[in-house]
Amino acid sequence: MTGSRELSGYFAKAKLLKAAASYRQPSTDQLCRCRQGAFRTSYLTTGKSLRRKGTVRVETQVLIIGAGVTGAGLSRDLALRGVANLVVEQADINAGASGANHGLLHSGARYVSNDPVSARQCKDESRLLKRLAPECIEDTGGLFVAIAGDDENYLAEFPGLCAEQGIRIRELQPQEALDLEPSLTKDIIAAYLVKDAAINPFRLTLENLDQAEALGARLLRHTRVVRFELRGGRISRVLLRQRGVEHDVAVKAEQVINATGAWAKNIAALAGLDLPLVCSKGTLLVSQPRITRRVINRLRPPADGDIVTPAGTVSLIGTTSVRLAEPEPCDPTINEVDFLVSEAARIIPSLAEARYIRAFAGVRPLLFQGEAAEKDRQLSRGFLVLDHAAEGVNNFVTVTGGKLTTFRLMAEKTADLVCERLGVSAPCITKKVPLQPRKARQWTEAGKPARKWLQGGDSNDLLLCECEMVPRSAVDQILADLVAQGVPFDLSDIALRSRVGKGSCQGAFCGLRLAAYLSEKKVADFRSTELLSRFLEERWHGLRPVLWGTQLAQEELQEALHCGLFGLELESP
Numbered sequence: 071m072t073g074s075r076e077l078s079g080y081f082a083k084a085k086l087l088k089a090a091a092s093y094r095q096p097s098t099d100q101l102c103r104c105r106q107g108a109f110r111t112s113y114l115t116t117g118k119s120l121r122r123k124g125t126v127r128v129e130t131q132v133l134i135i136g137a138g139v140t141g142a143g144l145s146r147d148l149a150l151r152g153v154a155n156l157v158v159e160q161a162d163i164n165a166g167a168s169g170a171n172h173g174l175l176h177s178g179a180r181y182v183s184n185d186p187v188s189a190r191q192c193k194d195e196s197r198l199l200k201r202l203a204p205e206c207i208e209d210t211g212g213l214f215v216a217i218a219g220d221d222e223n224y225l226a227e228f229p230g231l232c233a234e235q236g237i238r239i240r241e242l243q244p245q246e247a248l249d250l251e252p253s254l255t256k257d258i259i260a261a262y263l264v265k266d267a268a269i270n271p272f273r274l275t276l277e278n279l280d281q282a283e284a285l286g287a288r289l290l291r292h293t294r295v296v297r298f299e300l301r302g303g304r305i306s307r308v309l310l311r312q313r314g315v316e317h318d319v320a321v322k323a324e325q326v327i328n329a330t331g332a333w334a335k336n337i338a339a340l341a342g343l344d345l346p347l348v349c350s351k352g353t354l355l356v357s358q359p360r361i362t363r364r365v366i367n368r369l370r371p372p373a374d375g376d377i378v379t380p381a382g383t384v385s386l387i388g389t390t391s392v393r394l395a396e397p398e399p400c401d402p403t404i405n406e407v408d409f410l411v412s413e414a415a416r417i418i419p420s421l422a423e424a425r426y427i428r429a430f431a432g433v434r435p436l437l438f439q440g441e442a443a444e445k446d447r448q449l450s451r452g453f454l455v456l457d458h459a460a461e462g463v464n465n466f467v468t469v470t471g472g473k474l475t476t477f478r479l480m481a482e483k484t485a486d487l488v489c490e491r492l493g494v495s496a497p498c499i500t501k502k503v504p505l506q507p508r509k510a511r512q513w514t515e516a517g518k519p520a521r522k523w524l525q526g527g528d529s530n531d532l533l534l535c536e537c538e539m540v541p542r543s544a545v546d547q548i549l550a551d552l553v554a555q556g557v558p559f560d561l562s563d564i565a566l567r568s569r570v571g572k573g574s575c576q577g578a579f580c581g582l583r584l585a586a587y588l589s590e591k592k593v594a595d596f597r598s599t600e601l602l603s604r605f606l607e608e609r610w611h612g613l614r615p616v617l618w619g620t621q622l623a624q625e626e627l628q629e630a631l632h633c634g635l636f637g638l639e640l641e642s643p
């Protein structure tokens with residue numbers, strides 16, 4: 071969309087933004103703010119060998135590339151062992167698979183047939199996370215259900231396969247399952263209760279990073295790794311480029327960790343290495359309202375369209391598995407959405423008519439195991455920790471694959487390897503130390519903000535997002551964090567840290583209010599119409615494939631508001 075008018079009439083005090091006045095480049099102090107001794111980042115001199123307007127040079131013990139849940143978990147693990155680290159992320163936290171997944175904390179039962187190692191890891195890690203990060207988890211429990219026509223051999227094997235991995239399940243009569251979850255189909259032929267749960271990946275990553283930063287780690291968002299310089303079998307410097315910043319940043323790190331998920335192959339290529347990874351896209355649908363209390367899995371070997379996970383006030387229906395050449399672009403398609411609706415409706419008939427407010431897609435990195443594995447569903451969901459010393463790059467490690475559920479273990483194994491190289495003997499303590507929840511992070515949880523606002527709400531605290539009831543005070547908390555980081559931000563950065571834009575209006579009303587509010591506060595570096603356009607464009611990618619029924623009417627209202635009132639134009643398809 072392109073903007074032509076400002077939102078000055080929307081809030082009485084809303085004014086045009088003054089771009090230059092609001093944006094500040096990260097200062098030397100900001101780059102170096104860290105605990106004495108724990109983090110040795112330092113600003114050196116302006117380099118001459120590199121292009122653009124000079125180079126800021128930074129030193130750290132460990133550079134972590136990627137701020138998904140794996141990078142965040144690693145940063146915390148290393149910081150808890152006293153190891154200085156800097157995380158760099160090309161976009162914002164959870165920009166990859168960590169922000170585009172099913173939010174299912176796996177009990178392990180899904181993988182018992184084709185991936186027993188992942189099944190055991192999920193079983194152990196989900197137990198740990200329920201104890202150490204309860205604020206990120208809704209312990210819903212789960213059901214595996216088979217319907218008439220499903221593979222009866224698999225039904226017969228399932229209890230034994232779970233027992234082999236120590237995964238506890240309880241058989242239910244079909245009617246018992248229906249009593250627990252009345253929206254299930256009457257065609258159920260078998261059902262088991264399992265210990266699945268729902269997990270909030272945004273809160274999980276944010277809280278890992280919060281704790282890491284409190285211990286001296288640093289995060290640079292909107293900062294992309296663009297080049298490695300190699301000398302003497304090591305990465306001697308890593309060149310970074312920051313959004314909206316004139317200079318480059320060159321990092322000298324004793325160890326470099328590639329935690330870039332589906333991008334891991336591209337980062338390894340910067341060191342001249344080839345990783346045997348393939349990219350597999352998974353699409354998910356968001357239904358409103360929430361359809362079930364528990365996680366529902368189809369009782370069959372992992373396939374497409376066989377899971378429904380609750381997430382606060384909505385349900386997530388997924389997923390698909392489509393091979394991609396590169397991790398980007400990865401938008402959901404209408405065909406995938408149609409497939410998911412028809413497949414999910416076989417276990418929950420009301421899903422055929424439900425309101426879908428959005429679709430989204432994420433990319434999994436899977437280990438290519440030769441042509442023997444014909445389908446991506448047969449490739450392991452296990453993780454890889456690759457020590458590239460074997461290929462002649464002595465201070466470079468890649469960690470990729472795995473699950474959200476196993477991120478802590480992935481971080482532990484990677485940090486063990488890196489600490490051994492650094493000569494750090496401190497053991498991993500993330501198995502014992504709980505995450506330390508921050509109040510500001512509660513705004514990422516669907517449904518909770520509404521309850522909190524109603525219970526303790528201050529009637530003067532204006533609601534900026536009415537669907538998800540996010541008040542001005544919450545946005546102020548988030549803004550304070552973002553401004554302190556000194557990197558330019560827009561509405562998407564706020565949406566990522568709250569429920570803004572995630573309700574049924576998908577930004578139609580809260581987008582306007584938020585753009586006007588930022589304009590009023592003079593804290594962003596774009597004109598308010600530009601802010602709004604970019605936000606709505608981003609939401610549009612997820613709306614396009616679900617435009618029928620009520621959501622189509624909602625979108626038409628949005629178009630009338632934005633194009634009719636504010637002169638914004640829709641992006642051509």
Ligand SMILES: Cc1cc2nc3c(=O)[nH]c(=O)nc-3n(C[C@H](O)[C@H](O)[C@H](O)COP(=O)(O)OP(=O)(O)OC[C@H]3O[C@@H](n4cnc5c(N)ncnc54)[C@H](O)[C@@H]3O)c2cc1C
Nearest residue numbers: 136138139140160166167168171172174295331352474475
């Ligand atoms: C559709 C789907 C559904 C899933 N559902 C579940 C589930 O229900 N339960 C579960 O346990 N797991 C699930 N997973 C798996 C889980 O999401 C991933 O295992 C996990 O999020 C991977 O996290 P990560 O940090 O390793 O990678 P990512 O989250 O992908 O993070 C990699 C980061 O690296 C950054 N990056 C890339 N290149 C650069 C660069 N040059 N410079 C700087 N930064 C860079 C990216 O922007 C990205 O933020 C699902 C995955 C998908 C795709």
